[in-house]
Each structure stands twice: as C-alpha cells, then as structure tokens.
Amino acid sequence: xxxxxxxxxxxxxxxxxxxxxxxxxxxxxxxxxxxxxxxxxxxxxxxxxxxxxxxxxxxxxxxxxxxxxxxxxxxxxxxxxxxxxxxxxxxxxxxxxxxxxxxxxxxxxxxxxxxxxxxxxxxxxxxxxxxxxxxxxxxxxxxxxxx
Amino acid sequence: xxxxxxxxxxxxxxxxxxxxxxxxxxxxxxxxxxxxxxxxxxxxxxxxxxxxxxxxxxxxxxxxxxxxxxxxxxxxxxxxxxxxxxxxxxxxxxxxxxxxxxxxxxxxxxxxxxxxxxxxxxxxxxxxxxxxxxxxxxxxxxxxxxx
Amino acid sequence: xxxxxxxxxxxxxxxxxxxxxxxxxxxxxxxxxxxxxxxxxxxxxxxxxxxxxxxxxxxxxxxxxxxxxxxxxxxxxxxxxxxxxxxxxxxxxxxxxxxxxxxxxxxxxxxxxxxxxxxxxxxxxxxxxxxxxxxxxxxxxxxxxxx
Numbered sequence: 001x002x003x004x005x006x007x008x009x010x011x012x013x014x015x016x017x018x019x020x021x022x023x024x025x026x027x028x029x030x031x032x033x034x035x036x037x038x039x040x041x042x043x044x045x046x047x048x049x050x051x052x053x054x055x056x057x058x059x060x061x062x063x064x065x066x067x068x069x070x071x072x073x074x075x076x077x078x079x080x081x082x083x084x085x086x087x088x089x090x091x092x093x094x095x096x097x098x099x100x101x102x103x104x105x106x107x108x109x110x111x112x113x114x115x116x117x118x119x120x121x122x123x124x125x126x127x128x129x130x131x132x133x134x135x136x137x138x139x140x141x142x143x144x145x146x147x
Numbered sequence: 148x149x150x151x152x153x154x155x156x157x158x159x160x161x162x163x164x165x166x167x168x169x170x171x172x173x174x175x176x177x178x179x180x181x182x183x184x185x186x187x188x189x190x191x192x193x194x195x196x197x198x199x200x201x202x203x204x205x206x207x208x209x210x211x212x213x214x215x216x217x218x219x220x221x222x223x224x225x226x227x228x229x230x231x232x233x234x235x236x237x238x239x240x241x242x243x244x245x246x247x248x249x250x251x252x253x254x255x256x257x258x259x260x261x262x263x264x265x266x267x268x269x270x271x272x273x274x275x276x277x278x279x280x281x282x283x284x285x286x287x288x289x290x291x292x293x294x
Numbered sequence: 295x296x297x298x299x300x301x302x303x304x305x306x307x308x309x310x311x312x313x314x315x316x317x318x319x320x321x322x323x324x325x326x327x328x329x330x331x332x333x334x335x336x337x338x339x340x341x342x343x344x345x346x347x348x349x350x351x352x353x354x355x356x357x358x359x360x361x362x363x364x365x366x367x368x369x370x371x372x373x374x375x376x377x378x379x380x381x382x383x384x385x386x387x388x389x390x391x392x393x394x395x396x397x398x399x400x401x402x403x404x405x406x407x408x409x410x411x412x413x414x415x416x417x418x419x420x421x422x423x424x425x426x427x428x429x430x431x432x433x434x435x436x437x438x439x440x441x
Binding site: 006009010012013015016017019020023036037038040054057060061064 | 353360366420
Binding site for chain 2: 048050059065097123126130
C-alpha cells in the first residue's frame with residue numbers, strides 16, 4: 001500500500017494533527033474561562049469553541065472515508081488537493097465559530113462543498129470500478145481510447 | 148488497492164452519505180424547534196434527534212474498522228452485506244429514537260448484533276492470517292483441501 | 295492488503311472492541327445512576343464516565359489514522375506495539391476519570407505521548423516515501439547501505 005498512496009497518507013496525517021490542535025484549543029479555552037472537566041458548558045466563547053471542535057470531530061471519519069475512496073478510485077492528486085481545501089475550510093470554520101455564531105457559516109458551507117466533491121468523485125470512481133469488474137465495461141478506458 | 152475491495156468502498160461511501168444525512172436532519176430539527184447553535188438541548192424531540200446522531204457518529208469509526216477488517220481478512224461479500232444491514236439498523240435506530248425514547252431499542256439491538264458479527268468475522272480472519280503468517284498453518288487452506 | 299498488515303488490523307480490531315466496551319460501561323453507569331436517555335448529565339460519576347467515553351471516541355479516528363500511517367510507512371511492529379500502549383493508556387484514562395477528575399491525568403498524558411510518537415513515526419515514513427517517489431532519494435535505503 002505504502003508508496004503509491006503517499007499523498008493521501010500525508011493529507012490524512014496533517015488533518016489528524018489539525019484535529020489534535022483543535023482539541024488542544026478547547027483545553028486552552030477551558031483554562032481561560034475556568035470551565036473545569038467534566039463540564040462542557042460555561043462562558044459563551046467556550047461553548048462555541050467546544051461545539052466547533054465537536055462538529056469537526058464528528059465529520060472527521062466521514063471526511064477520511066470520502067478522501068481515501070476518492071483518492072483510490074478516482075484520482076489521488078485531485079483528492080489530496082480537495083483534502084487540503086477541506087482542512088482550510090475546517091480552519092475557517094473553527095476560528096470563525098470561536099469568534100461568533102455567524103462566523104462559522106463561511107467555513108461550514110465551504111466544508112460542505114468540498115465534502116460533496118469528494119463523495120461525488122468517490123462515487124464516480126466506484127461506479128466505474130464496479131462496471132469494470134462485474135460487467136467488464138470501463139468508462140475510464142473508453143475515454144482514454146477516444147484520445 | 149482499488150478494484151478488489153470495491154464493495155467495501157461502496158458500502159463505506161454509502162454509510163458516509165448516511166452520516167451526512169443524519170447531521171442534516173439534526174440541522175432541520177434545530178430550525179423546527181428553534182434551537183440555535185451552540186445550544187444542544189431544547190425541545191425533547193430535538194434532544195432525541197441530537198443524541199441519535201451523536202450515537203451514530205460515535206460508532207461510525209468502530210463500524211468502519213470492523214467492516215474493512217472483516218472484508219479484507221474474512222470475506223468481502225459477506226462483510227459488505229453486513230455493512231448494508233448495519234446501515235439499515237442505523238436508519239431504524241435514528242428514526243425510532245426521533246419518534247420516541249423506546250423507539251430506538253429495535254434498531255439499537257440490531258446494530259449491536261451486526262457489529263458483533265463483523266467483529267467476530269474480522270477476529271476469525273485475523274487469527275487465520277496470523278497462524279498462516281507466523282506458524283504457516285492456515286485453517287482456510289485446510290478446509291479448502293477437504294472439499 | 296490482508297496478510298502483510300495483519301498486526302495493524304489485529305490492534306485496530308482490539309481497539310474497536312475496547313471502544314464498544316467503554317460505550318457499554320456508559321450504559322451501565324446510566325442504569326446505576328438512573329440517567330435516562332437522551333439526558334447526558336446527572337450524578338457526577340455518570341458525568342465523568344460519559345465525558346471519558348466521549349473523549350475516547352473523539353480521538354479514536356485520529357489514533358487509527360496515525361496507527362495505520364506509522365505502520366504502513368514506517369514499521370508495522372513498532373506501530374502495533376505503540377497501538378497496544380495507546381489502548382493501555384486509554385484504559386488508565388477511562389477508569390481514572392470514572393474514579394475522580396484528577397484520576398484522568400496520568401492516562402491522558404500517556405495517551406498524548408503515544409499519539410505524538412505515532413504521528414512522528416508516520417511523518418518520518420511519509421517524508422521518506424515522498425523523497426523516494428518524487429526525488430528518488432530514500433533515507434531508509436541509504437541507511438541500509440551503510441550497514
């Protein structure tokens with residue numbers, strides 16, 4: 001597996017690091033607003049920080065699934081680029097949400113668009129692969145023959 | 148990797164889409180009951196919807212792990228079928244929980260059964276693979292020789 | 295894929311089982327303290343148990359990502375051993391947190407150390423693999439030639 005999927009692995013590891021960073025920022029916000037565990041509510045800024053991180057954590061396995069499938073079945077370079085876009089959108093979302101409730105929206109919509117792209121690419125790759133394997137009909141190969 | 152694990156990838160992508168759908172239903176429930184972020188409690192129906200989605204999100208990486216291991220080390224077709232069953236159980240669970248607290252139970256127990264099957268298949272596949280690799284003894288090959 | 299990454303798969307399946315076990319302990323704590331779903335707060339001991347499980351669930355995909363990348367791109371045996379250490383740290387964290395708020399700290403710091411090791415190994419493996427693929431320069435091969 002190694003070697004040939006290294007770009008996907010690099011993006012995944014960077015995003016894992018980003019998730020750790022978000023969790024660490026929640027910890028910092030706990031200190032700042034004196035919200036002691038196991039409490040998860042307190043000052044409004046802490047509440048927003050906590051919810052921002054929770055939302056990122058919830059979507060993280062969905063993102064990884066879409067990233068690897070799009071990268072393995074469609075195109076690794078394109079999927080990795082979209083993965084970096086997703087990380088940027090999560091950065092915008094997290095810091096926007098910490099600043100204000102409305103601030104999360106730009107990053108959130110960007111996230112949705114990137115995730116929709118990854119899922120669409122993955123679905124296209126899988127349909128092509130299923131046709132190829134079970135019906136011996138590959139759209140990719142047909143297209144390549146045309147040019 | 149592509150090609151040969153395409154069924155697992157197809158089920159994973161479908162389940163990723165289902166997770167997004169659940170998150171979207173929570174958003175819709177927020178609108179309906181006017182529970183504005185970052186609040187996560189409000190009307191009882193919203194609370195149930197939110198908890199249903201949270202439970203699905205928590206178990207999602209566990210499901211993916213069990214699905215891919217059962218599919219790679221035991222049998223891809225069987226694991227993919229169980230994956231679809233799991234998605235159906237999550238559908239029952241989510242909508243049952245939204246309707247009433249007791250409504251979640253059928254789907255929840257079905258989930259547990261399917262997850263237990265996937266983990267058991269995965270464990271069987273791994274034990275066979277470990278025996279094969281480190282002791283050069285494969286139960287699978289022995290069984291195939293018998294028939 | 296099977297065969298050659300069987301140790302990573304074994305550790306992943308064990309950790310998936312551990313996550314299920316934590317979720318089951320939350321259910322048991324619900325019964326003991328009569329906290330009925332969808333409520334997620336009640337007796338202080340239940341609150342700690344619930345937060346402990348939530349934290350484990352949040353970090354689970356991050357752990358899996360780091361484990362598989364470190365195992366595929368650096369060294370499978372070392373990554374699997376660190377994976378078992380991580381599970382032990384999560385065990386300490388969970389049961390420590392259930393006992394008292396301060397009790398979570400030992401396990402928590404151990405978790406961080408193990409996760410940092412996995413991410414570092416994974417990053418080293420990816421950098422080596424990228425150099426090898428795009429610049430045809432492999433540190434691993436150079437080192438092996440020296441000895």
